[in-house]
Amino acid sequence: MDEAGIDGQRALVRRVLAAGLGLGQDRPTRLDLKITAAAVEEMRAAFRLFAPFRGTPKVTVFGSARTQSHDPLWRGAEEAAAGLAELGWMVVTGAGPGIMEAAATGAGPERSLGVSIRLPFEESPHAVGSGDAHRVAMKYFFTRKLMLVKESSGFICLPGGFGTMDETFELLTLQQTGKMDPAPIVLLDRPGGTFWRGFARFVTEELAGSGLIAVNDLDRVLVTDSVPAAVAEISGFWRNYDSLRWVGERLVLRLRRAPGDGELAELNERFSGICASGRIEAAEALPEERDDRDRLELPRLVLTPRRRAVGDLYRLIRALGELPSAPSEARPAPPAG
Incomplete structure (x- = not known):
């Protein structure tokens, strides 16, 4: 640490180094070591991405990579991101196409950050905000989800598939268990849409109805098809x-x-x-x-x-x-x- 010029947070750096040495002493498999090394390297890259913007509040937008630009959901994501950017927020996305590209477009390249995932069959990250200073690529979903949640003070989820539902349920789990500091969560649909209303009905009737969650666990989430309501929920939560x-x-x-x-x-x-x-x-x-x-x-x-x-x-x-x-x-x- 002395040779590397590390003069701050030395106790925590020592713990990281000790854990690495301990892992080597445990005679792990090569796969165990590859997972650990890649995860630490990816977290370091993501921390460096966010570091210059540490003083700026951020909202993460989740949604389908398959949504097309003519879809009202695209326009909703774009308008919500633009509205929050005007209020001083940065917008964080998964740096893919669809809803992610729409939100990054709305925020603009200077107010958007992307944390992409490397997949063998998906399109390359979108062009908006894709410069090295505003984007990082990751191999693992768990490190990517950590950074999409850790840095943000608000969340907007638009309809999507397994990935979006995974991200939404993780947010709700972190919120329910108190593992995340309070932050507003908005489930935003197209005008007149039934995606999130159907989701809320499932949660209420099946999960709460079966006693698997509390009956009011979804009360703290805003389900809406209104972009102004979504923007007001994110910003108004922090009014006082x-x-x-x-x-x-x-x-x-x-x-x-x-x-x-x-x-x-x-x-x-x-x-x-x-x-x-x-x-x-x-x-x-x-x-x-x-x-x-x-x-x-x-x-x-x-x-x-x-x-x-x-x-x-x-x-x-x-x-x-x-x-x-x-x-x-x-x-x-x-x-x-």
């Missing part, structure tokens, strides 16, 4: 909410504007079921936050939520953006990652 942090069992929500006493009382009445104990309270930065100098300038709400109250948390975040005291204008999200 800034970020969160767990401190033991307590959850700290950092805001742009603190609610008034009357608004806080109304929130406690409306969301009385979210707390495992106590109430939602206005608070100063907790000692652990002060130690880390973690967004100390922002007002805060602190609560001890029920561990499975993910849906209520999303509704609370949206309610904070609808308060009379909230900022009047939506703004881009804080950058993810």
